[in-house]
Amino acid sequence: MTIDRESDELAPVIPLFGGSSPDSGTTDDRAGIRDRAFDRLARKLGRKGLSLAEAREFLSDEGVPREDIDVIVDEMHARRWLDDDVLAEQIVHSCVSRRNDGRRAIAAALAKRRIDRETAARALSDLPDDDEERAHVFARSKVGALSRLDRDVAVRRLVGQLQRRGYPPSVSVSVAVAVLAEAEASRGL
Incomplete structure (x- = not known):
């Protein structure tokens, strides 16, 4: 209950989502x-x-009834405020350009953001097949920190970093060995 400031009487509070009020079933209240x-x-x-x-999960967590969730999400999708294809492209771009992910x-x-498999496959199909190039760029950015380590230790650590970035084991090993060899050659070792 809240106090109606004009009449100092208690007025019913209509909860944001769910709950009951004197006329909670009216169309105006639902709207x-x-x-x-x-x-x-x-x-x-x-x-x-958001995907x-x-x-849908956000609205459900807020207590919005399922039928209202469908209406809201459909409206936002129609306005293109929610678009899994666009979001998937943004995620791919961010992973490639900022993080050099495999x-x-x-x-x-994409799976973590709950993008469906079909949409994720479309976004990944647009990705150039340059995993090895991106792996080289990432490895070159990390090799300086590994310069004081024993070569075998440096290779293992760099391979681990590359694999955590999503590069396959064969690419990770070949890139780590090549980049460390480049670094040794540039230092004159």
Whole structure:
């Protein structure tokens, strides 16, 4: 209950999602609840892109009824505020350009964000087959920190770092050995 400031009487509080109120079943109340949920999701999208599944989960966690979740998500999808294809492309771009991740790590990032397999496969199919080039770029950025270590230790650590970035074992080993050899040659060893 809240106090109505104009009449100093107690007025019923209509909860944001769910709960009961004197006339909680009216169409106007449902529309208001849906509008508030839509606004909350829109604010969340302003901070971070969400997949369709993440948006549904957010609304469910907020206590929005399932039928309202479907209406809200469908509306946002129609406006292209929620688009798994676009989000998948953004994730792939970020993983490639910022992190130099391999294909497996990118696929894992897409799965973590609950992008469906078909959409993830489309996004990954647009990815150039340059895992080895990206692995070289990443390894070259790490080789300086490994210069004081024994060669075998440096190879093992660099291989581990590459594999954690999602590069296959064969690529990780060949790139680690090649990049460490380059570094040794440049130092004149």
